Amino acid sequence: MASNIGxxxxxxxxxxxxxxxCADCAGAIDDDSLEAWPDYFTDDCVYRVETREGRANGWxxxxxxxxxxxxxxxxxxxxxxxxxxxxxTYRHVLSLPRFAPAPAGGxxxxxxxxxxxxxxxxxxxxxxxxxxxxxxxxxxxxxxxxEADGRxxxxxxxxxxxxxxxDTLLVIPL
Amino acid sequence: MNTPSPVxxxxxxxxxxxxxxxxxxxxxxxxxxxxxxxxxxxxxxxxNLVCLDxxxxxxxxxxxxxxxxxxxxxxRDPVADRIRVFxxxxxxxxxxxxxxxxxxxxxxxCMYHNWVYSLDGKLQSIAFKRGVRxxxxxxxxxxxxxxxxxxxxxxxxxxxVFATFSSTLPPVRDWFGPRMVWSxxxxxxKPIRLIGxxxxxxxxxxxxxxxxxxxSYHASLLHTFxxxxxxxxxxxxxxxxxxxxxxxxxxxxxxxxxxxxxTDYASGGLRSMRDLAIEDRRLLKTWxxxxxxxxxxxxxxFPNVFLQQIQxxxxxxxxxxxxxxxxxxxxxxxxxxxxxxxxxxxxxMQSNLVGPAGLVSLEDGFIGNAxxxxxxxxxxxxxxxxxxxxxxxxxxxxxxxxxxxxxFWQQWRGLMGF
Ligand code: FES
Ligand SMILES: [Fe+2]
Numbered sequence: 001m002a003s004n005i006g007x008x009x010x011x012x013x014x015x016x017x018x019x020x021x022c023a024d025c026a027g028a029i030d031d032d033s034l035e036a037w038p039d040y041f042t043d044d045c046v047y048r049v050e051t052r053e054g055r056a057n058g059w060x061x062x063x064x065x066x067x068x069x070x071x072x073x074x075x076x077x078x079x080x081x082x083x084x085x086x087x088x089t090y091r092h093v094l095s096l097p098r099f100a101p102a103p104a105g106g107x108x109x110x111x112x113x114x115x116x117x118x119x120x121x122x123x124x125x126x127x128x129x130x131x132x133x134x135x136x137x138x139x140x141x142x143x144x145x146x147e148a149d150g151r152x153x154x155x156x157x158x159x160x161x162x163x164x165x166x167d168t169l170l171v172i173p174l
Numbered sequence: 175m176n177t178p179s180p181v182x183x184x185x186x187x188x189x190x191x192x193x194x195x196x197x198x199x200x201x202x203x204x205x206x207x208x209x210x211x212x213x214x215x216x217x218x219x220x221x222n223l224v225c226l227d228x229x230x231x232x233x234x235x236x237x238x239x240x241x242x243x244x245x246x247x248x249x250r251d252p253v254a255d256r257i258r259v260f261x262x263x264x265x266x267x268x269x270x271x272x273x274x275x276x277x278x279x280x281x282x283x284c285m286y287h288n289w290v291y292s293l294d295g296k297l298q299s300i301a302f303k304r305g306v307r308x309x310x311x312x313x314x315x316x317x318x319x320x321x322x323x324x325x326x327x328x329x330x331x332x333x334x335v336f337a338t339f340s341s342t343l344p345p346v347r348d349w350f351g352p353r354m355v356w357s358x359x360x361x362x363x364k365p366i367r368l369i370g371x372x373x374x375x376x377x378x379x380x381x382x383x384x385x386x387x388x389x390s391y392h393a394s395l396l397h398t399f400x401x402x403x404x405x406x407x408x409x410x411x412x413x414x415x416x417x418x419x420x421x422x423x424x425x426x427x428x429x430x431x432x433x434x435x436x437t438d439y440a441s442g443g444l445r446s447m448r449d450l451a452i453e454d455r456r457l458l459k460t461w462x463x464x465x466x467x468x469x470x471x472x473x474x475x476f477p478n479v480f481l482q483q484i485q486x487x488x489x490x491x492x493x494x495x496x497x498x499x500x501x502x503x504x505x506x507x508x509x510x511x512x513x514x515x516x517x518x519x520x521x522x523m524q525s526n527l528v529g530p531a532g533l534v535s536l537e538d539g540f541i542g543n544a545x546x547x548x549x550x551x552x553x554x555x556x557x558x559x560x561x562x563x564x565x566x567x568x569x570x571x572x573x574x575x576x577x578x579x580x581x582f583w584q585q586w587r588g589l590m591g592f
Contacts, residue, residue, distance in 0.1 A: 082403060170536070
């Protein structure tokens with residue numbers, strides 16, 4: 001079985017920084033500071049939302065696919081000015097991050113921690129302005145980070161939803 | 175259909191005298207109407223989409239789904255090499271037979287007491303049929319040949335697999351009519367493959383979504399993404415076509431398309447009202463996929479199937495009612511087998527415009543609920559559906575019409591006896 005046993009001190013430092021980046025990014029969304037959300041990504045990032053089923057099937061199309069920070073900014077602009085929807089906010093609850101396990105029989109990576117995939121589980125509750133609260137999304141962030149100017153930025157984020165069901169619509173990013 | 179429905183004989187519901195131009199809000203929230211729909215539509219005289227044929231391409235491959243409230247199994251019978259559809263319910267005490275959405279089977283074995291069915295639906299064996307050491311067991315006169323799975327009639331058009339409980343309904347091609355079949359053959363004119371899929375849970379009565387897709391009037395009004403960012407394109411030709419029964423329709427248009435550069439349509443009188451612009455226009459890049467020049471084709475098949483070609487995004491959707499104020503919209507996103515990598519990439523970028531997170535049309539996910547919320551205290555009121563007149567005619571020039579919505583109600587009323 002694939003597993004992660006024994007983190008080095010450097011691994012732990014890296015994961016702590018990754019956890020901080022994930023928390024800050026989720027916080028920007030939950031605080032409705034959506035304009036700040038793209039700043040947690042690299043200029044040439046990929047941000048994608050797909051389902052676990054879609055990933056298992058190797059499907060090209062998920063629910064969202066943005067390439068580059070400009071596309072993230074466009075999403076935010078559309079939320080503010082272009083799209084019409086029932087007003088709501090999110091509340092993310094994140095797990096500690098972990099490295100994606102090396103495949104069975106594989107070697108533990110000798111590559112830089114920053115090149116490795118970091119997995120973080122999330123729960124997102126959607127809170128409508130009317131007060132109604134719903135468990136909206138459960139899944140995993142599958143991330144790769146890049147260090148730039150002393151900051152850890154998300155270079156690739158695949159939001160993998162555990163369920164194939166999506167309630168109503170997805171307009172605010174996860 | 176002249177048989178009065180149970181709802182009507184109770185004196186509880188009558189369609190208003192104005193006819194198709196009024197839709198009583200009650201139809202979206204009356205439990206008796208919903209119950210009658212199960213019997214008269216989904217288990218009655220309709221063809222229901224159950225899956226795409228590629229999901230049951232191999233012998234023994236199955237897919238489960240729902241026809242209204244009824245769970246069904248679609249399976250390729252390896253002996254007859256044809257698709258069969260059964261009610262997904264063990265005849266013994268009613269346990270669901272297949273729990274998985276997809277799978278491959280040699281037989282169907284019920285997990286509860288191990289009754290076994292062959293893939294043609296026949297009951298093959300019963301555990302402890304003769305009892306244990308001569309004690310117990312089924313009575314000697316219990317005839318297993320009399321107790322197979324309930325089988326439905328099956329018919330296909332290209333990749334779409336339909337089933338019906340009716341033994342008298344004409345074949346699907348005749349039922350939907352030639353113009354609907356023409357469009358389906360256009361959608362599936364060459365081999366396809368699945369490239370995506372999800373289920374969008376809609377918090378509204380299924381008919382509100384069925385109306386929404388038939389309503390080409392709302393397109394530029396509810397969906398403001400293109401207008402906000404000055405991306406509206408000229409529509410050069412188009413029509414809303416309704417089939418003879420009324421409930422199925424095509425809405426198509428030929429829009430000015432962008433070439434590969436794809437950036438300069440924000441000219442003339444089509445500028446953004448607020449001078450807002452999106453930064454990255456890669457998601458607008460398209461190619462003319464069909465020789466007929468049609469860039470947008472929305473098709474509905476009565477009662478609950480939707481097909482789309484929105485530029486190069488292609489999808490089939492099936493809407494399954496889940497009680498009065500919920501329905502599940504299953505999406506199959508597809509491409510053609512011979513897509514080039516560039517074409518697949520354009521489909522991927524354009525996928526940001528459609529679907530539950532689609533910049534251009536995500537509003538459709540919640541607008542049904544905006545209506546649903548007001549219908550509980552309806553005070554006998556109903557919707558006004560008069561855009562484009564009172565009839566169910568095909569509109570050649572303007573797509574600002576609710577003709578296809580009226581068509582839906584025409585067929586619905588016919589089958590429901592209202
Ligand atoms: S319910 Fe299926 S075997 Fe008893
Ligand atoms: Fe719409």
